Amino acid sequence: MSPEKMVMMTNQIASFFATQPDADKASRVADHLREFWEPRMLDQLYAHVDAGGAGLSPLALEGAQKLRATA
Secondary structure (H helix, E strand, O other), rough: HHHHHHHHHHHHHHHHHOOOOOOOOHHHHHHHHHHOHHHHHHHHHHHHHOOOOOOOHHHHHHHHHHHHOOO
């Protein structure tokens, strides 16, 4: 998947959870990524985060970092 599409998809997930009443929105983003993204997609996301995470919203970036910390 192109980096642009991956960033767009991750930001869409984060945008949805940003509107939810949960206190820990980043954990909800991480849970969604864990449940629905395949390992190759997650590896690409982690590489993008390692390269600075350009284009990711703060919530998307935090969710990806939380997921990686628990992987």
